[in-house]
Amino acid sequence: TIQHLFKEIFKMGLELQEDDHSKALLVSRKKKPEDTVISIKGEKIGNGKVSFIAGPCAVESYVQVAEVAQAVKNQGLKLLRGGAFKPRTSPYDFQGLGIEGLKILKQVADEYDLAVISEIVNPADLEVAIDYIDVIQIGARNMQNFELLKAAGSVNKPVLLKRGLAAQISEFINAAEYIISRGNENIILCERGIRTYEKATRNTLDISAVPILKQETHLPVFVDVTHSTGRRDLLLPTAKAAIAVGADGVMAEVHPDPAVALSDSQQQMDIPTFDHFMKELKGLTEKVGR
Amino acid sequence: TIQHLFKEIFKMGLELQEDDHSKALLVSRKKKPEDTVISIKGEKIGNGKVSFIAGPCAVESYVQVAEVAQAVKNQGLKLLRGGAFKPRTSPYDFQGLGIEGLKILKQVADEYDLAVISEIVNPADLEVAIDYIDVIQIGARNMQNFELLKAAGSVNKPVLLKRGLAAQISEFINAAEYIISRGNENIILCERGIRTYEKATRNTLDISAVPILKQETHLPVFVDVTHSTGRRDLLLPTAKAAIAVGADGVMAEVHPDPAVALSDSQQQMDIPTFDHFMKELKGLTEKVGR
Amino acid sequence: TIQHLFKEIFKMGLELQEDDHSKALLVSRKKKPEDTVISIKGEKIGNGKVSFIAGPCAVESYVQVAEVAQAVKNQGLKLLRGGAFKPRTSPYDFQGLGIEGLKILKQVADEYDLAVISEIVNPADLEVAIDYIDVIQIGARNMQNFELLKAAGSVNKPVLLKRGLAAQISEFINAAEYIISRGNENIILCERGIRTYEKATRNTLDISAVPILKQETHLPVFVDVTHSTGRRDLLLPTAKAAIAVGADGVMAEVHPDPAVALSDSQQQMDIPTFDHFMKELKGLTEKVGR
Amino acid sequence: TIQHLFKEIFKMGLELQEDDHSKALLVSRKKKPEDTVISIKGEKIGNGKVSFIAGPCAVESYVQVAEVAQAVKNQGLKLLRGGAFKPRTSPYDFQGLGIEGLKILKQVADEYDLAVISEIVNPADLEVAIDYIDVIQIGARNMQNFELLKAAGSVNKPVLLKRGLAAQISEFINAAEYIISRGNENIILCERGIRTYEKATRNTLDISAVPILKQETHLPVFVDVTHSTGRRDLLLPTAKAAIAVGADGVMAEVHPDPAVALSDSQQQMDIPTFDHFMKELKGLTEKVGR
Incomplete structure (x- = not known):
């Protein structure tokens, strides 16, 4: 003894x-x-108010992106998402339009005065990409692609970092540390559901992760309701939960015609659904003073 | 082909x-x-308003339960929980006071005009227990104890059925069907977190389960924030999320002195914390009109 | 500090x-x-040799059980399994023949000089059941049905305790402790797969649990290859893995005509497949001297 | 209808x-x-015989690697592993010696006539790295780093692809398809445990994945017993299980002095333990004719 x-x-x-x-x-x-507040095109992220990011899963054409941008603009939002480099399980699935997609995003963003968020998957693409986008997204599958994290830490653009498919919160925090340790402190953390045994949803939204991340770090925390649930019918209630639990923002996918989308057709909202979604959420944020 | x-x-x-x-x-x-609404001591559960269940993890003494009952009463609540039969991982841990515990609950409930919820673990105990309690709880470990479900389906008391540790939503719904198929339709479903790889919380609160259960069934759905998170600091934000996502009620554990509790000392609220918890949640329910 | x-x-x-x-x-x-060795009808379980338990998922009729018993006998085995009380997810699925099923098992066992293993789900049934069976099985869904564990600890029959659907190894060991603490030390532990995100198999066989349980306890450890994998094509390779990793025995389901089985038709072996399965496994045990 | x-x-x-x-x-x-057989320094991988890969988690110095190489050579093995680029959860943990590490590996491999396997984490490093190594490892965290997969598919070196932390078998197979679709068909799949709720082991070895991968693909399948279990005391039994279940090879970490290792000190074998490990496994492969 x-x-x-x-x-x-x-x-x-x-x-x-x-x-x-x-x-x-x-x-x-x-x-x-004190909270880190990130300013993008006049939108203050992390200052207590709730921000929204919306847009199609993948950039498919100028017309498609412009249509969504109009809807986003109509709602008074500032942040447009769209995937140009798509990490897909199968090499034979649509892989995104690449640089061409970024150019479409940039053009639309300029026309509608929006900021653009898009995923980068290769450290080597970063340098070119930052001319086209306002926020670099690092996706769930790349949360521990440490070379990509280091590269994103070395550029002067905000980064939206998604939690890995089965990442522990402590690993998620350390992934953000890879970015900040290279000098870039404009990081938005994004909970997007974790992999569990439950099959009723695509992933399991770990709502408790939001207050934990807010306590442990000074960074803004978003919830991606689309990938968390993978179900259109759950986007609104889970977005409400995200706001109530203290998230700084909500991210959701919108497509002019989800049925023909080249990816994730089951879970994107069409524009009338998105308008209803925003109306309900604005109602809530008003009531709770956020 | x-x-x-x-x-x-x-x-x-x-x-x-x-x-x-x-x-x-x-x-x-x-x-x-249409929604099933269950009436317990004048409290309508499932009618759109948010209900609360509070009380100690385990019944330890008359004084302990009475102290919590007073706090519950002060908050205008009607539903007091307390464990008399405690299913514990180790046979050498405190197993609850049994029938003696139920008697204490009954006495306190009568004095404070509250309804009592307590877990029953053996079909053979049900007959005796229903003289002392107003709502039968079936715990997570017994969600697929089909003999117990059948027995609970044969008595004339509401049942609060907790989701199993790693139960799929479809299994949870079928467990409720065991009860209703025997004639008892007064069932409250209770999400209490599922087992995942994440270690930051005791379980992972599956907040999406609430709207799914509301869609799929006509039964009221509660969220047990204590067992979902296992962390006192997460009770308030997750309770807010539960309300926002559409839960019919919230369940939480309260103890006069958590540090000396015979079980679950890490996660119970003391009375001042509970008072703050209720004040915040009433603020929210008022704002959102529930 | x-x-x-x-x-x-x-x-x-x-x-x-x-x-x-x-x-x-x-x-x-x-x-x-030292290892606990349990003697059942002359078969020594836990003495270093590999034992086998085989039989249908559910008892359906005398003819069905007898046919399997003949096959089991032909292979020189001693232990016949068969479910009389079937815990089923839905109340509308076949629930087993109950006591009638136990009587069939007993009759067949006497005729073929085999020992019978069958699941008991209600503490109240135990007293009657022990007249018909040689080994009490406690199923995965009841691993933490502590009242059933206590009841099984009080009778004088060996118990085969299955690991819960999502039980930690430490919880599994404590469940066994509930039995032994009541005086019954003839316990066989049975790994049967755990619930994970992987959908290629019904459960994920946790093969590492076997050496851990052998190190931590003195009890024999079996592997149920049928429920672990839920796939007929994986029974043989996983049974080989179980033997190589040090399991004391293997359990598998056999049915004269799986296609018409009232439960688990996808995963039971027919008799020729079982004969091949046994031939391969006996080849392995001979080679490795077990 | x-x-x-x-x-x-x-x-x-x-x-x-x-x-x-x-x-x-x-x-x-x-x-x-027909099975794909990969020939590396005269070792045929995937031809029915069992191959072994051993070496330190991380390359720390020439002396350290040489000492292990000697032990590997003494056992008659051909394949030496060692990490030069280490993907680590925290940016402040030892990140490996990089190119310097590859040079050490190359020097030692030449001296002992061994083939070298080492992880590459950045597509941009591949071109340089292939001058130093014989097999490119793609680690669990990079299983869906599709840019890295494509890059590995374009070089003329065998690739050992590890299953992702929480990858489904179908995703694992598709990750390999990214490599082969670029023209490189010399791929070894490596099961290394999946993330589950169980804490007794670092990951849960999914032993059933081996026969599934052998059925579904024509590629050789290895089991990394070190990362699956994270426990030195489980390396031998799980390696035996891997051989019995049909794996084409076993991978394990060996370090001259694990207690002072710069990473994974809890799970590496020292050289006498490794010698015992190999002796036992050779005994088994001989008995079962593999």
């Missing part, structure tokens, strides 16, 4: 060190108590 | 049958479109 | 106690280093 | 297409029934 005591004292020493280590994370609230 | 076609037509026939089968579930909304 | 040190020393004290506690578990190897 | 019938016939059409699609996968056994 004396031996055990010494071992424990040694372990305690290690834990003290570890504790200091976690205290030292640049993303942690211990390091910086 | 012709052969395949015939096989598919055969399968289709099977699926059509299955579809009818699911249509026929007595708990399903297809069977009964 | 001094304060932290004191807290740690206090915690250490608690851990020391806990450590002693786990040392004290009656099922633990620390308590009893 | 007629409408339903038409919908089903339409769905059936889609499924038929999908079926054809899966038939068309280049990695599938439907496409190529």
Whole structure:
């Protein structure tokens, strides 16, 4: 038992060190108590108000993106998403329009005065891509693509970092640390559901992750209701839950005609559904003063 | 391919049958479109307003239960929980006071004019227990204890049925069907978190289960924020999420002195914390008109 | 930091106690280093040799059970399984023949000189059931039905305890402790797959659980290859893995005509497949000297 | 119901297409029934015999690698692993020696006449790296780093592809398809445990994945026992299970002094333990004729 005591004292020493280590994370609230607020095209993200990001899963054409941009604009939103590089399970699925897609996004964004968010999947593409987009998205499958994280940490653009498919919250926080440790502190964390045994939804929205991330870090936290649930009928209630639990924003997919979408047709909203979605959520944010 | 076609037509026939089968579930909304409203001591559960159930994890003494009952009463609530039969992982942990515990609950409930909810774990105990309690709880570990479900279906008391540790939503619905098929339709479903790989919380609150259960069944749906998260600091935000997502009620554990509780000391609220919790949630329900 | 040190020393004290506690578990190897060997109809279970349990998922008729018993006998095996009380997800699925099923099992077992294993789901049924069966099975859904565990701990028959659908190994060990703490030490642990996100198999066989359970406890450990995988084509390779990893036995379902089985028709072997299965496994056990 | 019938016939059409699609996968056994055999330094991988890959988690120094290489050589093995680029959860953990590490591996491999396997994490590094290594490893965190997969598909070196932390078997197969679709068919699949709720092991070894992958694809399948279990005491039994279930090879980590290893110190074997491990496994492969 004396031996055990010494071992424990040694372990305690290690834990003290570890504790200091976690205290030292640049993303942690211990390091910086006040909220990080990121300003994109005049939209303040993380200042207590709820922000919205909407747009199609994948960029398919100028007309498709413009139609959604109009709807986004009509709702008074500022942030348009759209995928140009699509990481797809099968090599034979539509892989996105690539740089061509970014150009479409840029053109539409300029015309409608919106900011554009798009996923980058290859560190080598970053340099070119930042000329076209306002926010770099790092997708769930790349949350621990550390080379990509380092590259995103070295550019001067905000990054929206999605939680990995089966990432622990501590791993998610450390992934953000890879970015901030290279100098880029404009990071938005995005909960997007985790992989569990439950089949009723595409993933399981881990709503508790939001308050935990808000406590542990000073970064804004979004909820992607589309990928969390994979079900159009759950987008509205889960978006309400996200707002109530304290998320800084909600992300959802909108497509002029989901039935013919080249990806994720089951879960995107059409424009009238999106208008209803926004009306309901604005009602809620007004009531709760956010 | 012709052969395949015939096989598919055969399968289709099977699926059509299955579809009818699911249509026929007595708990399903297809069977009964209007919400089931359960009346307990004047509290209407499932009528659109949010109900609350609070109380200690385990009944430890008259004084302990009375103290919590006073706090529950002060908040204008009607539903007091407390465990008398405690299913515990280890046979050497505190197993609850049994019938003695039910008697304490009954006495306190009478004095404070509250309804009592308590878990029953053995079909053989049901007959005696119903003299002491107003709502029978069937716990997560017993969600597929079909003998207990059948027994609970045969008595004339409301049942609060918790989702199993790793139960699929479809299994949860079928467990409720065991109860209703025996004649008891006063069933409250309770989401209480599912088992996943994430270690930051005790379980992962599956918030999407609430709107799914509301769509699929006509039964009231509660969220147990205590067992979902296992963390006192997450009770309030997740309760807000539960209300926003459409839950009919919230369940939480309260103890006069959590530090000395005989079980679950890490996650119970003390009374001042509970008072704050209720004040915040009443603020929310008022704002959103529930 | 001094304060932290004191807290740690206090915690250490608690851990020391806990450590002693786990040392004290009656099922633990620390308590009893030598293997528990259970003798059933002359078959020694847990003595280093590999045992086999085979039989239909559910007892459907005398003829059906007898046909399988003949096949089991032909292979020189001693242990026949068959479900009389079937815990089923839906109340409208076939629930088993009950006592009638046990009588069929008993009759067949006597005629073929086999021992019978069957699941009991209600503590109240145990007393009657033990007249008909040689080994009491406690199923996955009842692994934490503590009243049933206590009842099984009080009778003088071996118990085969299956791991819960999503039970941790430590919970599984504690479930066994409920039985042994009531005086019955003839317990066979049975790994049967756990619930994960992977859909290619019905459950995920946790093969590592076998050596862990062998290290931590002195009890025999079986692998149920049928429920682990839910796929007939995986029964043989996983059974080989079970033997190689050190399991004391393998359990599998056999039905004279799986296509018309009243339950689990996708995963039971017909008799020629079973004969091939046994031939291959006997080849392996011979080669590895078990 | 007629409408339903038409919908089903339409769905059936889609499924038929999908079926054809899966038939068309280049990695599938439907496409190529015979086993792919990969020859590396005279070692035939996938020809029915069991191969072994051993080496330290991370390359730390010439002396460290040489010591392990000697042990690997002594056992008559051909394949030495060692990490030069280490994907680590925290940016502040040891990240590997990079190109310097590859040079050490190359030097040692030449001296001991071994083939070298090392992980590459950035598509941009591939071109340089292939001068130093014989097999490119793609790690679990990069299983769906599709840019890296495409890059690996374009070089003329065998690839060892690890299953993702929470990848479904179908996703794993599609990841391999990304490689083969670019022209590189020398792919070794490696099961390395999946993320589940169970905490007794670092991951849960999905042993059933081995026969499924062998059935579905024509590629060799390995089991990484070190990362599956994360426990030194489980390496030997799980390696035996891997061999019995039909794996083409086993991968394990070996370090001259695990206690001072810069990563994964809890799970690497020291050299005497490795010698014992190999002796036991050679005993088994001999007995079972593999």
